[in-house]
Amino acid sequence: MSSNELSLRYDLLNSQMNPHFINNAIQSICNSITKGNVNQSINWLNRLSRLYGLVQKSTKCKMIDLLDEIEISRLYIELQKDLFDKGFKYTIKIDEALKDDLQYTKVPPLIFQPLIENAILHGLKGKKRTGKGELTISITLEKEMLYVCITDNGDGITKTKSELNESSGISLENINERLKIINGNQCEKKLLHVRTLRNDTGMALGTRSCLRVPLIQI
Template sequence: MPYAALVLLEPLHKESKDIGDFFITSSIFINTGWAYTKVGEFDKADQFIQEGLEMAQNHNMPSNVVAGYQKLSDLERERGNFKEAYAYFKKASEFEKEISSATNLRYMNDVIVRYEAEKKNNQISVLAKENEIVRLRLKKNQTTLLVSALIVGLVASILYILYRQYQNKNEKRVLSLEQNMLRSQMNPHFLFNSLNSIKLYIINNEQKNAVHYLNKFSKLVRKILEASSQREITLAEELETIELYMNIENIRFSNEIDFKITVDENLCPSNIKIPSLALQPFLENSLWHGLSPKEGKKMIHLNVKRKSQNHVSIEIEDNGVGRGAAEANKENRVLKRKSVGIRITKERLANFSKDYQNKFDVDIVDLFNTDGSPKGTKVILDIPTI
């Protein structure tokens, strides 16, 4: 496994640096050091872990700093330097405590600031009422004008504050959705399945196939990282990413899945933009729940059609076991996997539609044979275009 990890991680060193995401780069270097530790190349392991740790420290990435110290502790333990291993372990523990203390301190400061703000708002309200009484006593003939001006100003201020709070909350929510989306695309199950499949090619001495699929896997990881930093991409780029993803996943199914993409002739995918990485969770759901337990011929067809001037319809049809059987299989599994990717994608599509004042629809249709037996599932996405 460490050798396979090195095969995956080493090509990503330059790619991650070029992207400029120091969090990803730091993680890649630290995990490369871990892999070298497991294969016994301790000097290289120390070099990579130290470089990743320094990057995390310089760019204020607490979780990666903790991971770096933990990996250094593992390295020194493998070397037999138990004193140094304990020292690094102690540093990791202390840093975790500092992170927790800082989080608690920020929370308390936030509570205090909110309390003070509420207190000041109450004082302002009291002063405004007193001022109104004074004005009523001094200038009765100007009461209506002054009160109106005060109310207008107060309402405008409150509306502005509420708008800013809503805007900040929405921005944080969108950012959280994008981060969750990236984690769902790069889930460990998919990564380990892909690496294990490539490892089998290496074990079977199928070097050409191993290099071919390793290149595809690296390209897919790069595309996912690039797309995750963009709010929307062209449909052509999305379809290219999906095709790479299906090529990788098809290794697990011994290349027995008939995957096909069909695009209407009157559509130009390069001129249509959709939310980035919106289709992969639905394909993953078809693979995991529909086709994985199915025996015999397996297929997934993706059809892109123009529904109206401002909407495009994307249909994902499979010939899996159907949602009823999939749900029963899911209950019988020891490892129950939640389809969080679909929920996240629906929320991202809702935000995307709201910004462009268009609606979106996601419809899941159960397919049946003439005798009433299930023959698969069809997902229909009605997505607004830009």
Template sequence: MSSNELSLRYDLLNSQMNPHFINNAIQSICNSITKGNVNQSINWLNRLSHLYRLVQKSTKCKMIDLQEELEISTLYIELQRDLFDKGFSYVIKIDESLKEDLEHTKVPPLILQPLIENAILHGLKRMKQNGKGELQITVTVEKEMLYICITDNGNGITKTEKELNESSGISLENINERLKIINGGKSEKKLLEVRTLKNDTGIALGTQSCLRIPLIQI
């Protein structure tokens, strides 16, 4: 492919990233309103509106600041947590060497949201009513690559790769393709890896999705 063709291909992949969760969130908010939770519902709508504006802005760009990507991710997580029966806990851990450079570190827009969505809606699905769900995002640097992992404490992967792609709002193949394009096809390692975490006896401890993104700082 020529560089122009790759650019057009990348733009097409980006345009698919408007998260479908917004429809589900609106339906949940409508249900909340019918139950009389008006003030809470207004709060949710305000946050959803802010999130949507950020999403619309970000998907018009080839790359955005890591700080903005994390802001979108945090808003999305907190909205989902509030709509998630008894909720869940979450933490975002950022490498000390990156904390001062989040505004200058570039990543593809909404590269994390589909993986976070999978972790919440599928990984933590069985914990909706006990409030024991845990979500963790870690951002580190390894050999000129950003290494970002999303980990949940659910039951691990219970679907085939094909089923996982089909059940995702955005195909995992989309994420992998975008990473390949910005990486120039140079990496020998997997750029997107989704795996079940297990203890020494083989019992599933959760699911971990890890991305390798070229470290681009401007």
């Protein structure tokens, strides 16, 4: 495939993210309005305005600042957190070596969001009314790569790969394809890995989805 064809393919994959992402956020707000949560709905609309601006900006670009990608993730998590009856805890951990360079580090737009969505809507689904759900996003440096892991403390992977793709609206293949393109199809390591975490007795402790993104700093 030529570089021009790869570029067009990449643009197409990016464009698929925008309507799905915004549609889900609007649906969440509609649900809140129908329940009569006026103040919460206004708060969400303000967040959505900020989120929409970032998403619109990001999906017009092949790469965006890691700082913006983290802010998109944070706003999305906050919106979803309010949908849980008692919320859930979340942490975003950033490698100390990256903290001063977030605005100079580039990543594909909305590369984290589908995995965060799966973690919240599927992984933490069983903890929606308990307030005991936990979500962790860690971003570290590993041999010229960004290593990004999204971990939840839910029931592990209960869907097949094809069901996960269908339920998330944006397939895991979309993420993998975009990572392959920016790697030039030359990386031997698996770029996207999703697995169930288990204790010594085999009990599921949650799900971890990890991405390897080339370290690009400008």
